[in-house]
Amino acid sequence: MTFIMSIMLPFIIILFLLLLVLGVVSYTHLENVFGIFIPYLALAIFLMGFLYRILSWAKSPVPFRITTVCGQEKSLDWIKANRLESPFTTLDVIKRLALEVLLFRSLFRNTNTELNEGPKLIHWSAKWLWLAGLTFHWSFFIILTRHLRFFTEPVPFAIQFIDKLDNLFEIGVPALYLTDALIVAAITHLFLRRVLVPKIRYVSLPADYFPLFLLFCIIGSGMFMRHIYKVDLIKVKELALSLISFRPALPEGIGVLFYVHLFFVCLLIAYFPFSKLMHLGGVFLSPTRNLANNNRSKRHINPWNYPVKVHTYEEYEDEFREKMKAAEIPVDKE
Amino acid sequence: MSELDGVPKPEELLKIDYQPPRKGWMDTPVNFKPGTYNYPAASKNHKILELPFPREWSPMEEDWKLPENWKEIVVNGIAERLSKYRSFKVFMDICVRCGACADKCHFFLGSGDPKNMPVLRAELLRSIYRKEFTAAGKVLGKLAGGRELTPTVIKEWFYYFYQCTECRRCSVFCPYGIDTAEITMIGRELLYLLGLGINWALEPAAKCFMTGNHLGVYPHTLKDTLEFFADDIEDITGVRVEIPLNKKGADILFVTPSGDYFADPGTFTCMGYLILFHELGLNYTWSTYASEGGNFGLFTSHEMIKRLNAKIYAEAKRLGVKWILGGECGHMWRVIHQYMDTMNGPADFLQEPVSPITGTKFENAKSTKMVHIMEFTADLIKHNKLKLDPSRNDKLKVTFHDSCNPARAMGIFEEPRYVIRNVCKEFYDMPENTIKEKTFCCAGGAGLGNDENMEMRLRGGLPRGNAVKYVQEKHGVNRLACMCAIDRATLVPLCDYWAPGVQVTGIHEMVANALVLKGEKERETDLRGEPLKELEE
Structure with missing residues (x-):
């Protein structure tokens, strides 16, 4: 798989889909399909797929407690244990996972190693990936949250507040959301490093570019709708409310760009459970992160532990008895 | 220094090229270079431990004398381990190839061989998993990151799963805690199902x-x-x-x-x-x-x-x-x-x-x-x-x-x-x-x-x-x-x-x-028999 193929294939697929939606919505009257049927279908696939994946992972047991320990163990009283990096109790584990999921603790450790003359191998702290990753995920989350204003009437205060906060700087009319700017910057960084850093490019699969392009389309169409080619937001909200109350009704004339946006969102969530995006669920199930480092104090049970063939002491002594006796090593049977 | 005989000088070894080759990794076959691989386990050790398919074979030879149904054995072996180890199953699915692990591996830093990046070491097995166990991989093959299981893949596994010391440094840096040691350990188990092991591990065992x-x-x-x-x-x-x-x-x-x-x-x-x-x-x-x-x-x-x-x-x-x-x-x-x-x-x-x-x-x-x-x-x-x-x-x-x-x-x-x-x-x-x-x-x-x-x-x-x-x-x-x-x-x-x-x-x-012992004499040397103090020159 060459780089060109890895990147072009998803690009062509996305481009094809983009033209397809634009064409179909502009020249036919299949808005019902794109506005009602596909969203319900995608949501169903997402929910069932997500649940299926989690259950299928959960079905496999965790035979051994293989925590990756990143801090001082709890041993002697006078040595301060690092309970976040070497959790001892379930509460510690929850804290460790929270730090991982909310702040990307492990990525924060990232270094970049350089071989210089000397030779000197230097391990620089490298926080860009952490920063871009964190910015992307948090922006995505906030954007998702403020979209809830379309699904609620009246809009709860918390959502209004987030919306307001995101709009704090009031740049332009309508104002540019802070998270919109941030997510574009972050995802551009993530895309560029994948394309420009040779070793990352080398390991990248079409499945790595596809979600990136998908996100570019979603973010692009969303921002385009807000700032340039405006759609009727009242009608969008009408549709959203009708969808969520399971009484779907499609208002006329929302604007074609909305359908592009919605279609790619549907594609993303339907694709989600079958892709690497499942790291969202997987991180919680990762045995190196979600187990306490208390192995010697609390026995871990392996549900499929089975008896194995061993070389018993009796067999051993039978073989070496004479030699042991000659060397005056105690034996069980004289 | 006899152990170091025949090893290139540090200046030579340091000419490390971190630039990956132009050709994709799936199309780059493994090259067994003397000094960089381990000798196979002697069949007597397989026999002592009652492991399957004991035989004499060599990595340098084309034919590794794999058992007739080797492919079935490997695929079944993977299936069994997916059902027994959540670690393995989750780690097969959730890698996003962010590359944070890449330069954390000492073997990658010392060799520049991209297949020593933990992410790629895992992909060696993950690609087979996709092809054999996921719908997308079965249908789309390479496009979905899958590849055919061939004897070349087995050789690649043998080379790279024995270029991992299961040190788990990569798993410290991985945002999902993916632990290459788990993958290497299971990869080695799969190789043992085919009677492939290394002597320096199996003889001591x-x-x-x-x-x-x-x-x-x-x-x-x-x-x-x-x-x-x-x-x-x-x-x-x-x-x-x-x-x-x-x-x-x-x-x-x-x-x-x-x-x-x-x-x-x-x-x-x-x-x-x-x-x-x-x-x-x-x-x-x-x-x-x-x-x-x-x-x-x-x-x-x-x-x-x-x-x-x-x-x-x-x-x-x-x-x-x-x-x-x-x-x-x-x-x-x-x-x-x-x-x-x-x-x-x-x-x-x-x-x-x-x-x-x-x-x-x-x-x-x-x-x-x-x-x-x-x-x-x-x-x-x-x-x-x-x-x-x-x-x-x-x-x-x-x-x-x-x-x-x-x-x-x-x-x-x-x-x-x-x-x-x-x-x-x-x-x-x-x-x-x-x-x-x-x-x-x-x-x-x-x-x-x-x-x-x-x-x-x-x-x-x-x-x-x-x-x-x-x-x-x-x-x-x-x-x-x-x-x-x-x-x-x-x-x-x-x-x-x-x-x-x-x-x-x-x-x-x-x-x-x-440690000062009760009843000891004045010590003149350390335990190595060398003088306690550096001799004045």
């Missing part, structure tokens, strides 16, 4: 199974060896230490890796244990049957871990001891800490460990009932139970290598440092990104510490060697302390190559040098 230790030391030879140490100790200190062997009614069973009583400089550490236990008047015993703390099963298969580890509890039960004390070893402690109790416990016939000297309860070991000697000794020093004269180590400027397994499986960071600081005056840690949880491997663990693989070991040893060289140049460090028997064997050529002039030591060697 076979010997350990039969004689109780990796080196195949017989009971009487073990006794002779320990007596010999006692003689040396008497010469140096004037004190005769006893050698309790297979003693029923002892309070404590002591288990340590056989490397400690087999070769320098491990032997000096072994003498250190003998001296310490004698001075404490500890009621303990060695065992000839459980004469191995290490466990090369860890480098073979999960089942082999259990088969070799079983004798520790069995022997503790037979001898009727109260608890078990474990010596300075790396992978042994991964097994003791993360596997033993689960596999061969519960150890309900033992008591919760309590230090007979200080009364300290080792509550962190109350289920497994096995205490790390560094916890034990740190506790002794803290309670002022040892009379120490650190000036006897004055010629040493010490740094400490955190061994991968005690670091990332246990988190035992401060205990060894506390002990070292109390037995010598000059201690300097290596740079922060190369110690503790971020420690770099000796590149000879997980069965790779053999001579035929020396070039790869030294390549992988670059990051560790370079950090040693840093403190050597900055602080004049001349001694690299470690608490791992494999380290004591592998760091020696590593230092000779990357940081000449630095010698390797176990921690209890330094402890015993500093």
Whole structure:
């Protein structure tokens, strides 16, 4: 798989889909399909797929407690244990996972190693990936949250507040959301490093570019709708409310760009459970992160532990008895 | 330096090209270059352990004499492990190929071979998983990141799953905690299903199974060896230490890796244990049957871990001891800490460990009932139970290598440092990104510490060697302390190559040098028989 193929294939697929939606919505009257049927279908696939994946992972047991320990163990009283990096109790584990999921603790450790003359191998702290990753995920989350204003009437205060906060700087009319700017910057960084850093490019699969392009389309169409080619937001909200109350009704004339946006969102969530995006669920199930480092104090049970063939002491002594006796090593049977 | 014969000079080795080739990795076949791979396991060792398809074969030959239904065996093997290990299943699915792990692997840093990036090492197996077990992979093949399982893939696995020391450094940096050691361990299990293993791991496993230790030391030879140490100790200190062997009614069973009583400089550490236990008047015993703390099963298969580890509890039960004390070893402690109790416990016939000297309860070991000697000794020093004269180590400027397994499986960071600081005056840690949880491997663990693989070991040893060289140049460090028997064997050529002039030591060697014994004579030499002070020139 060459780089060109890895990147072009998803690009062509996305481009094809983009033209397809634009064409179909502009020249036919299949808005019902794109506005009602596909969203319900995608949501169903997402929910069932997500649940299926989690259950299928959960079905496999965790035979051994293989925590990756990143801090001082709890041993002697006078040595301060690092309970976040070497959790001892379930509460510690929850804290460790929270730090991982909310702040990307492990990525924060990232270094970049350089071989210089000397030779000197230097391990620089490298926080860009952490920063871009964190910015992307948090922006995505906030954007998702403020979209809830379309699904609620009246809009709860918390959502209004987030919306307001995101709009704090009031740049332009309508104002540019802070998270919109941030997510574009972050995802551009993530895309560029994948394309420009040779070793990352080398390991990248079409499945790595596809979600990136998908996100570019979603973010692009969303921002385009807000700032340039405006759609009727009242009608969008009408549709959203009708969808969520399971009484779907499609208002006329929302604007074609909305359908592009919605279609790619549907594609993303339907694709989600079958892709690497499942790291969202997987991180919680990762045995190196979600187990306490208390192995010697609390026995871990392996549900499929089975008896194995061993070389018993009796067999051993039978073989070496004479030699042991000659060397005056105690034996069980004289 | 004979071990280093035939290895390119450092200047040569340092011409590392981190630029991946133009061709995609799936289209780049593996190249078995002498010095960078391990010799296959002899069929006799497969037979001793009753492993399938014993045969003589060579990686250099085209035909590896795979069993007829090899493909079916591998696919079924993967299916079985997906259903038994959540780790494996989750790690097959969730990697986003962010590349954070790429330059965390010592073998990648030392070789530039992209397939030594942990992400790609895992993709070697993941691509087969996709092709055989996911709908997208079955239908779309390469486009979905899948590839056909061919004998070439098996060869690639053999090469790269034995260019991983299962050190788990990558899993510290992975945002999802993907642990390449899990993937390598399962990859090696799959290879063993086809009768493919390496001799340097399987022979010790076979010997350990039969004689109780990796080196195949017989009971009487073990006794002779320990007596010999006692003689040396008497010469140096004037004190005769006893050698309790297979003693029923002892309070404590002591288990340590056989490397400690087999070769320098491990032997000096072994003498250190003998001296310490004698001075404490500890009621303990060695065992000839459980004469191995290490466990090369860890480098073979999960089942082999259990088969070799079983004798520790069995022997503790037979001898009727109260608890078990474990010596300075790396992978042994991964097994003791993360596997033993689960596999061969519960150890309900033992008591919760309590230090007979200080009364300290080792509550962190109350289920497994096995205490790390560094916890034990740190506790002794803290309670002022040892009379120490650190000036006897004055010629040493010490740094400490955190061994991968005690670091990332246990988190035992401060205990060894506390002990070292109390037995010598000059201690300097290596740079922060190369110690503790971020420690770099000796590149000879997980069965790779053999001579035929020396070039790869030294390549992988670059990051560790370079950090040693840093403190050597900055602080004049001349001694690299470690608490791992494999380290004591592998760091020696590593230092000779990357940081000449630095010698390797176990921690209890330094402890015993500093330990003032009741009734000892004035010491003139250290345990190595070398003068205590540097001779004035």
